[in-house]
Every structure is written in C-alpha cells, then in structure tokens.
Amino acid sequence: MRKLIKIILTFFANLQPLFGEEQVIYVEYPIRIIEIFLLFKTKEGIRADNVFLDGNISLKEDFNILLNGRHILAFNGLKTIINEDCEISFFPKIGGG
Numbered sequence: 001m002r003k004l005i006k007i008i009l010t011f012f013a014n015l016q017p018l019f020g021e022e023q024v025i026y027v028e029y030p031i032r033i034i035e036i037f038l039l040f041k042t043k044e045g046i047r048a049d050n051v052f053l054d055g056n057i058s059l060k061e062d063f064n065i066l067l068n069g070r071h072i073l074a075f076n077g078l079k080t081i082i083n084e085d086c087e088i089s090f091f092p093k094i095g096g097g
Contacts, residue, residue, distance in 0.1 A: 002028050008087040009040060015090055018042045018051065030083035033065070033072060052090070064091045 004026040011019040025039050034057075037049035054060050058078070065072045066089040072080055082088075 004028055005030070005082060006085040007036065007082060009036075010087060010089045012089065012091045013094060014092055018044075019048075019090075027082075030081050032078065033067070033080045033082065033088070034078035036082070036088070062093055064093060065089070066091070 005028070007025050007027065009019070009023045009025065011021060011023075019040070019042055023040050025036070027039070034053070037052055038047065040048050042048070042051065052060060052063055052065075059065065067075060067080060067082075068086050069089075072078065
C-alpha cells in the first residue's frame with residue numbers, strides 16, 4: 001500500500017471566509033498543483049478551480065500561491081509536482097498605499 005501524501009491548504013485574508021483558515025487533503029499518488037484545485041471546495045461547495053484558475057489552465061492574476069513558503073513560480077508553477085507532505089498557502093494579491 002502506498003503512503004498517502006498529506007497536503008495542508010492554508011488561506012489568508014479575504015479567502016478565509018470562502019475556504020476557512022485551513023483544509024487538509026490526502027492523495028495517493030504524486031500530483032501537480034493544478035490538479036489539486038479539483039480536490040477542494042469553498043464552504044458553499046464551489047470547486048476551487050472556479051475561483052483560482054482562468055480556463056482551468058492558468059492561475060488568475062489575483063492570487064499568489066506558496067509551496068512550503070516559496071512561490072510556486074520558483075518551481076514549475078502550476079505544473080509543480082507534489083510527491084511528499086507539504087503546505088500550500090493561498091494569498092490574494094493585496095495592494096496598499
């Protein structure tokens with residue numbers, strides 16, 4: 001039997017009312033970040049890909065995603081493969097002045 005991969009999803013700022021502060025998902029096989037969006041939902045049951053992705057192929061410009069504290073662009077973006085326990089953090093882009 002394969003070991004399950006534990007992925008902790010954390011949400012910040014205005015994403016918390018939609019998703020809560022944290023969700024935990026388990027996957028059996030290595031998975032690309034883009035595939036994770038099909039595995040979790042908002043509190044109202046809306047699949048995450050509808051919130052974060054543009055046409056299910058690219059990340060909307062409104063968000064930053066960190067994998068274990070590093071921006072996913074430092075890896076392979078949405079194609080980054082998750083093959084071990086990790087934390088993925090979701091931040092809305094926030095401007096200030």
